[in-house]
Amino acid sequence: MSINIAVAGKGGSGKTTVASLVIRYLMRNSLGPILAVDADPNANLGESLGLSIKQTVGSIIATFNEEKINIPPGMTKEAYLEFKLNDAMVESKGLDLVTMGRGEGAECYCYPNLLLRKFMDSLAGSYAYMVMDNEAGMEHLSRRTTQNVDELLFISDHSVKGVRTIARLRDLITELKLVVKRQSVIINFVPDKIDALVSEELAKLGIEPTATIPLDEAIGEYDLKLKSLLDLPDAKAVRAVDHLMAELLETEKVYTTKT
Numbered sequence: 381m382s383i384n385i386a387v388a389g390k391g392g393s394g395k396t397t398v399a400s401l402v403i404r405y406l407m408r409n410s411l412g413p414i415l416a417v418d419a420d421p422n423a424n425l426g427e428s429l430g431l432s433i434k435q436t437v438g439s440i441i442a443t444f445n446e447e448k449i450n451i452p453p454g455m456t457k458e459a460y461l462e463f464k465l466n467d468a469m470v471e472s473k474g475l476d477l478v479t480m481g482r483g484e485g486a487e488c489y490c491y492p493n494l495l496l497r498k499f500m501d502s503l504a505g506s507y508a509y510m511v512m513d514n515e516a517g518m519e520h521l522s523r524r525t526t527q528n529v530d531e532l533l534f535i536s537d538h539s540v541k542g543v544r545t546i547a548r549l550r551d552l553i554t555e556l557k558l559v560v561k562r563q564s565v566i567i568n569f570v571p572d573k574i575d576a577l578v579s580e581e582l583a584k585l586g587i588e589p590t591a592t593i594p595l596d597e598a599i600g601e602y603d604l605k606l607k608s609l610l611d612l613p614d615a616k617a618v619r620a621v622d623h624l625m626a627e628l629l630e631t632e633k634v635y636t637t638k639t
């Protein structure tokens with residue numbers, strides 16, 4: 381079974397960036413094969429990874445609904461769509477990417493989400509790691525699409541509001557009894573050290589950050605030029621994520637041998 385890593389947090393806190401740097405770490409340490417999953421309807425993980433997307437789960441469903449497709453006899457619509465989802469897969473060396481995208485019109489994302497989840501479950505044995513980028517907010521949790529996660533990385537920006545968002549996400553996970561093996565809190569965009577007001581809020585909420593990621597000009601530059609974060613040199617933020625991953629995977633090994 382693959383080890384599932386997912387990110388969650390407030391809008392703009394750095395979820396896609398961290399997901400990309402986690403993938404960078406796994407690839408550079410030859411820990412693949414990896415399945416990257418972009419579950420944010422406003423998809424941009426592909427751009428951060430330098431992969432171009434032709435189809436998404438949403439666009440495949442839309443095409444299916446618009447065109448009168450003859451499903452082979454004996455096949456259900458669901459089975460046909462699941463089979464078609466392979467077209468939403470972008471393959472590269474050691475790393476594949478599947479993108480949820482959005483459906484057409486006013487429909488909600490429930491169906492693309494459900495199909496994506498099923499697709500991921502069917503692929504669980506084929507990859508050493510799955511890394512899932514999520515939309516901002518809580519919906520992916522309340523819809524239970526972020527399930528069976530081994531490592532949930534809560535990303536907060538360097539603000540009281542970001543930290544409060546994490547506390548709410550944490551409470552929702554408990555309330556919904558979602559299956560999450562371990563939760564880690566990461567504070568991103570940290571200047572030199574965590575501001576006293578942010579530290580105070582963390583203490584008040586009983587949150588101890590596992591890692592901090594510094595504000596790093598190299599990330600901004602790569603983002604602006606649409607360069608793949610996988611090609612980032614040994615920048616400050618990269619080092620922070622590498623260190624976090626080495627630590628998490630060290631204990632993940634302990635988990636795996638125990639179970």
Ligand SMILES: Nc1ncnc2c1ncn2[C@@H]1O[C@H](COP(=O)(O)OP(=O)(O)OP(=O)(O)O)[C@@H](O)[C@H]1O
Nearest residue numbers: 391392393394395396397516594595596599603617
């Ligand atoms: N440590 C960092 N240093 C400098 N810039 C950063 C850092 N982390 C993220 N950024 C920049 O901040 C912006 C937001 O990051 P990102 O897109 O990863 O956030 P997000 O949480 O995925 O956003 P959304 O909620 O819209 O999906 C991007 O322009 C990114 O390049």
Ligand SMILES: [Mg+2]
Nearest residue numbers: 395396420514
């Ligand atoms: Mg994002």
